[in-house]
Amino acid sequence: MISSAVASVRKTFAIVLARLPRIADMPGLISLKVDTTEGVKAPARVGTLTDAALRSRLGHFDAHSANEIAAVRKALAIDSGEIILYESWPGLAGCLQFWHSFIGSQIRPVEWTCEKCGAPARESIGGSTGETFLRRCACGQVMRITIPRYGWAETPAAQR
Numbered sequence: 001m002i003s004s005a006v007a008s009v010r011k012t013f014a015i016v017l018a019r020l021p022r023i024a025d026m027p028g029l030i031s032l033k034v035d036t037t038e039g040v041k042a043p044a045r046v047g048t049l050t051d052a053a054l055r056s057r058l059g060h061f062d063a064h065s066a067n068e069i070a071a072v073r074k075a076l077a078i079d080s081g082e083i084i085l086y087e088s089w090p091g092l093a094g095c096l097q098f099w100h101s102f103i104g105s106q107i108r109p110v111e112w113t114c115e116k117c118g119a120p121a122r123e124s125i126g127g128s129t130g131e132t133f134l135r136r137c138a139c140g141q142v143m144r145i146t147i148p149r150y151g152w153a154e155t156p157a158a159q160r
């Protein structure tokens, strides 16, 4: 965390990152929560990130030192490992906008249907198009899910 003369007009937010349990032999994705209440309530869940999506976010600003980024990597190398980063923002909106809508891996709903029992599933996941991850359905079936291309709703300016 960077403290400076402008820190008084900025707020500090806790970014809570946690490695989800591994499925088969693949590490889980990373759960992203932001503490919007300065510890009064449990942090709000923003979504789930792939490793690449987290890396691009952490590398975007110089807000985190190489040591901090190494600590994140180390903490998240462990199943269910968790680490909290602190970031200073002028307000909550900017903080959430950055973490939620990072260009190239913005958090958006990903939907799939279990190929065994047909149960629908939907999760908010930040990843790049074509990245894959595993999910286990309540019925026990493990499915490989691929982050789809952006649909029209996410890219209103795109030509269809």
Ligand SMILES: [Zn+2]
Pocket: 114, 115, 116, 117, 118, 119, 137, 138, 139, 140, 141
């Ligand atoms: Zn199922």
